[in-house]
Amino acid sequence: MVGLLAQIIMNEYEIVIIGGGPAGLSAALYTSRAQKKTLILNKSEEGAIKKVEVLDNYLGFPDGISGKEFLELAKRHIRNFGAEIVEEEALFIKQDFEGSGYIVETAENSYKAKGLVIATGVKHDRPRIGNIGKFEGLGVSYCVTCDGFFFRDSKVAVLGFKDYGAKEAVELLNYTKNIVLLTNGRTIEIRDRLRQKLEENDITIIEDKIEEILGDKAVNGVKFENGKTIELKGIFIAVGTSGATDFARTLGIQIEGNAIKVDSSNSTGIPLVYSAGDCTGGNKQVAIAVGEGANAAINLISELKGTKYVDYH
Ligand SMILES: Cc1cc2nc3c(=O)[nH]c(=O)nc-3n(C[C@H](O)[C@H](O)[C@H](O)COP(=O)(O)OP(=O)(O)OC[C@H]3O[C@@H](n4cnc5c(N)ncnc54)[C@H](O)[C@@H]3O)c2cc1C
Structure with a gap:
């Protein structure tokens, strides 16, 4: 397998x-x-x-x-x-x-x-979230294979709205079962097979637009434009195409x-x-x-x- x-x-x-x-x-x-x-x-x-x-x-x-x-x-x-x-x-x-x-x-x-x-x-598709640069290497990662291990059993998000984002979320299951997929205001565009995989593994999709990443020295959550917040230890960026x-x-x-x-x-x-x-x-x-x-x-x-x-x- x-x-x-x-x-x-x-x-x-x-x-x-x-x-x-x-x-x-x-x-x-x-x-x-x-x-x-x-x-x-x-x-x-x-x-x-x-x-x-x-x-x-x-x-x-x-x-x-x-x-x-x-x-x-x-x-x-x-x-x-x-x-x-x-x-x-x-x-x-x-x-x-x-x-x-x-x-x-x-x-x-x-x-x-x-x-x-x-x-x-x-x-060219990098996420437009004002303070994202501040957290690169401090909870914001661009590679599940490289950094997934550091977030074992933690609550993490994947930022993405296409197949690539969904695939990265599925790969993260090797490290944690506590995963959300954030589309940052985009409509999700993933194939049925991947959607089914997300559902089977309780990976929820949140389509709200992100206002900022929360944290002092490292990521501890995100705030959405609608005022809601969620706690997170890490965010994996997988926007658009791999x-x-x-x-x-x-x-x-x-x-x-x-x-x-x-x-x-x-x-x-x-x-x-x-x-x-x-x-x-x-x-x-x-x-x-x-x-x-x-x-x-x-x-x-x-x-x-x-x-x-x-x-x-
Ligand atoms: C508006 C514009 C005008 C230009 N004018 C000129 C010009 O007049 N003369 C000139 O010499 N050059 C010009 N260029 C530059 C030229 O187009 C590029 O240098 C050239 O196309 C590069 O070729 P490439 O194969 O590296 O990449 P691309 O042409 O970008 O092709 C890459 C391909 O890979 C595919 N791909 C990407 N990710 C994946 C994935 N994960 N899985 C499968 N497939 C994937 C893409 O869909 C794409 O089909 C211009 C560029 C632009 C944007």
């Missing part, structure tokens, strides 16, 4: 790429051409590339192209080589202690992979600012885990994301093969 949301059927791939923007699709082109069984997990409705009205500075498109058209062409290109794309959000990554490699969980499925490329772009830095924290990858730290081979320093594109920081450009995706894939393939890989003859 693997994790609280484990499925009986485990889908196995050599490489799972998280994020189907320019970086992830570029990585997939190389891994699928190298005949590595490749899956791309992509949360379909987000991503910087979809916001690009006219991509005017990508070599080879003299008349410009919209981000959406560019994506469609890129998807067609990688499908030619057998890569699969599934429109599911990766919610959680962990090491596969029973085998080797990694397990990526979505709300619907679990996927096993020998190697990973994290290419989720940049996440992003690169959330995965990085879980896997023990170094983070710099809001970016995943990679070396010149786009390796994260964790065996067979690479990262590419906007989520690694630096200049946020399609050409750079595509280049980093290729670099990550070539070096991941080399690490898998144990010998230098060249993608042409």
Whole structure:
């Protein structure tokens, strides 16, 4: 049994790429051409590339192209080589202690992979609660896997309103049974399977808007705009989509600012885990994301093969 949301059927791939923007699709082109069984997990409705009205500075498109058209062409290109794309959000990554490699969980499925490329772009949805910064590391955490242990048997909250928030609340059950899910005024948007899991475990959902976090030296509760308060020892932030830095924290990858730290081979320093594109920081450009995706894939393939890989003859 693997994790609280484990499925009986485990889908196995050599490489799972998280994020189907320019970086992830570029990585997939190389891994699928190298005949590595490749899956791309992509949360379909987000991503910087979809916001690009006219991509005017990508070599080879003299008349410009919209981000959406560019994506469609890129998807067609990688499908030619057998890569699969599934429109599911990766919610959680962990090491596969029973085998080797990694397990990526979505709300619907679990996927096993020998190697990973994290290419989720940049996440912008941070909670807007005035005094939240004051409590980071003092009861406010961004990682259940890293910090859940410190809140054993305590009353804690997860701040989130989508599948990712619900999934983090379910993961917290490993440490405490006293959990609430706070949406901070947002309407809850979670799948039935996760909602059922919350209900089965008495995790209540509070949709009231938060005014401030209460506490002197550390968190001891929250105050809502309607004047109500609740006592809490910890608050785990899991707003919106799970992003690169959330995965990085879980896997023990170094983070710099809001970016995943990679070396010149786009390796994260964790065996067979690479990262590419906007989520690694630096200049946020399609050409750079595509280049980093290729670099990550070539070096991941080399690490898998144990010998230098060249993608042409
Ligand atoms: C308005 C705007 C205009 C721009 N104009 C230009 C331009 O003219 N030229 C240029 O070169 N660059 C431009 N950029 C920048 C460019 O779009 C980015 O640098 C590029 O898209 C980065 O690619 P990426 O693959 O790293 O990330 P993204 O394009 O952000 O793609 C990441 C993908 O990962 C998915 N994802 C995220 N989290 C998960 C998860 N947990 N599970 C599964 N999937 C997930 C997202 O939904 C998304 O599809 C612009 C950006 C914006 C916002």
